Amino acid sequence: xxxxxxxxxxxxxxxxxxxxxxxxxxxxxxxxxxxxxxxxxxxxxxxxxxxxxxxxxxxxxxxxxxxxxxxxxxxxxxxxxxxxxxxxxxxxxxxxxxxxxxxxxxxxxxxxxxxxxxxxxxxxxxxxxxxxxxxxxxxxxxxxxxxxxxxxxxxxxxxxxxxxxxxxxxxxxxxxxxxxxxxxxxxxxxxxxxxxxxxxxxxxxxxxxxxxxxxxxxxxxxxxxxxxxxxxxxxxxxxxxxxxxxxxxxxxxxxxxxxxxxxxxxxxxxxxxxxxxxxxxxxxxxxxxxxxxxxxxxxxxxxxxxxxxxxxxxxxxxxxxxxxxxxxxxxxxxxxxxxxxxxxxxxxxxxxxxxxxxxxxxxxxxxxxxxxxxxxxxxxxxxxxxxxxxxxxxxxxxxxxxxxxx
Numbered sequence: 001x002x003x004x005x006x007x008x009x010x011x012x013x014x015x016x017x018x019x020x021x022x023x024x025x026x027x028x029x030x031x032x033x034x035x036x037x038x039x040x041x042x043x044x045x046x047x048x049x050x051x052x053x054x055x056x057x058x059x060x061x062x063x064x065x066x067x068x069x070x071x072x073x074x075x076x077x078x079x080x081x082x083x084x085x086x087x088x089x090x091x092x093x094x095x096x097x098x099x100x101x102x103x104x105x106x107x108x109x110x111x112x113x114x115x116x117x118x119x120x121x122x123x124x125x126x127x128x129x130x131x132x133x134x135x136x137x138x139x140x141x142x143x144x145x146x147x148x149x150x151x152x153x154x155x156x157x158x159x160x161x162x163x164x165x166x167x168x169x170x171x172x173x174x175x176x177x178x179x180x181x182x183x184x185x186x187x188x189x190x191x192x193x194x195x196x197x198x199x200x201x202x203x204x205x206x207x208x209x210x211x212x213x214x215x216x217x218x219x220x221x222x223x224x225x226x227x228x229x230x231x232x233x234x235x236x237x238x239x240x241x242x243x244x245x246x247x248x249x250x251x252x253x254x255x256x257x258x259x260x261x262x263x264x265x266x267x268x269x270x271x272x273x274x275x276x277x278x279x280x281x282x283x284x285x286x287x288x289x290x291x292x293x294x295x296x297x298x299x300x301x302x303x304x305x306x307x308x309x310x311x312x313x314x315x316x317x318x319x320x321x322x323x324x325x326x327x328x329x330x331x332x333x334x335x336x337x338x339x340x341x342x343x344x345x346x347x348x349x350x351x352x353x354x355x356x357x358x359x360x361x362x363x364x365x366x367x368x369x370x371x372x373x374x375x376x377x378x379x380x381x382x383x384x385x386x387x388x389x390x391x392x393x394x395x396x397x398x399x400x401x402x403x404x405x406x
Contacts (some may be wrong), residue, residue: 002024008034009026011073012027012030014076022080049128052128053121059116072112079103080103081132082139085136085333086102086143087099105143106138106139111134129395132398142255155205156205157248158247163184166187167180168254170183173253182232185227186244309367310393313368318364325360326357326397330397330401340352365386365390369389372389
């Protein structure tokens, strides 16, 4: 995958995966939108960070404009980097297929929306740098869930999965809200009557016996008359079994989604141009505002302050072994288990690595939170200060150890 150097391409093209490579495919209406925006100013900047901030501000004011698609296009490279870093950990024969899978996992709509909602330029990072650790964490978390789900039988998976997970998985499968209501009632009946004999639910629970299946079926058909907004038809025992097995597969698919087209726009507004939603005067005014913000160099100053605080804390408060573990975690992308095996000779001692990494990270976080609370030039939301600072810390660690590696 070749990086995009032209600012129009950055905000108007999407990755399309082919048999053994990935290419950029431009979308005409996004290209026209970017070209018109460039024409609104006599000397428009050509940096990606600038235009990411510009489109983010438009999206924040008017979420239904093409701004969201411009940002979606821009962040494709960041999602690819997150997926590429994760794919390096698998066998080379599977790497290309896994890269595509990880790209899709990391760049799911809900993750992307989370990035846009949480991003704030005042915190000192560009949108791409802010998004990278979020995409990486999304991939790792989904892989963890998928591996966990794969270890369970259908019946243990169904018992352990929450109502929220059932609802999401069935919604993605295409069921209506009325059908999902019926499936959730079935969940209640299944959990109420299928009680494993073991005190702890293991990963390989066998299917309910014939008497339990009959009891679940009777309970569901009785409860549907009073519990469902539309009671529907009576279900047979076979119907009940098939619905539960279908739900288990839906949950597995939710954790390990199938490949879909990755270059389709996320906002369908055929024939609508950005200039149909905002006037040229307003666009020009916003462009001037963003340029003025850039000229104030507050972002650069904030980054320097964060760098100073964290480098001092790393040198003075973090133990040498904790630094070593953090370096392996962030510069080489090793898991805690891999670090334990490499340094301690026993992957079962992962808990020791985890303890040290958490201890070192907490020292850095504490120092950065203390600094943020005393800020006067940069206003941090006191209600979200720990979450915000934690994101800044992870981003800084990624960049810091990447620079050491290079």
